[in-house]
Amino acid sequence: MKIAVSASGKTLESIMDQRFGRAAFFLIVDSETMEFEAIDNQGASSGGAGVAGAQIVSEHGTLALITGNVGPNALEVLNAAGISICRGKATSIRENIEEYKRGTLEKIDTAVASHFGMGAGSPK
């Protein structure tokens, strides 16, 4: 099955990006073969980044998304597309996929505030 991961780089060793819409790349990984495709997130620097990111991820036929947080607009699109969302960790894409397969990642079903990934949410 295809899993999308928000990523700070273009390889399986890249670190997962905690932000969804503002991530530099999306890695679309086949969880059986670990083959992957890296997509440049064109929407990262413009308005409506969450909507654009969710549209890209859904167009690649993914069934799951691993990321840190999603905003309200992205959540609505991802839910409409039937993509399940899991909270990944700040480790490599490969390790996040392994954890997903073991079922140890927590599900995300609520959004953070708009523009959280642009610094709108203060770190605790």
Next chain:
Amino acid sequence: MKIAVLSGKGGTGKTTVSASLAYSIENSQYIDCDVEEPNGAIFLKPELQKTYEVKVPVPEVDSSVCNGCGKCAKTCQFHALAVIKDKVLVFSEICHHCGACLIACPVGAIHETERTIGMIETNESGTFLHGRLNIGEPVGIPIIRELKKRMRDEGLVILDCPPGASCSVMKSVHGCDYCILVTEPTPFGLHDLKIAAELIQKMGIPYGVIINKATPTEKIIHPFCAENGIEVLLEIPFSREIAENYSKGILPAEATSDWKTKFGEVARKCAIQGREGG
């Protein structure tokens, strides 16, 4: 004569200056373009009697006509539309009302509907106007546009601009004859003054500076203005009396006739330079 008052940095005294100018010149028109936090009314105390809603067009999709082709979502530069499983999701709060999705739709499934984003309030005579953007709305430009439609062609018009140097400031300043850049003698004041000055220079509008909270020994704003040939129109001192009045909603020009005269002189000077520049 249209004079825009801006600053870059927030809290430097744009509203103090704008409202003082409007207070000092009879029959002038004051327009508060800071639609996110309009507060000129606190000083000028108008009787607001007319209210106009500001509406913007946003797309609505007829799902019985839509074929789910996704061209609308690809066309939208603001990602206000997504097409998932042949269904269009509209995020109208991030729509910029350009209408491109209507043109892009090959089957005519999209039409426009109206959404209220805020309002304009004025006094009976139309000498005081302000706009108010509803809480949670991201784009105030359509409200500024509606305010500026009601600008008078004759007499003095003062536009109290939003802070910053982005779209809403440009929209407020555009078409004005002269700009007053209000600043304060701090590194923050200077930093943002430079940005505002660069913007106004690019827009080709003559401008001068008013230093608020000025001290006799300040060496931050004066050197910058001297180096760049920018006129310092007025200095409002860092004074307890002015601050106390401010805290009660009383303008310097309202407290003493001396300040009223000074602001009157500034307005006349701006008017002359604005004409020369234009």
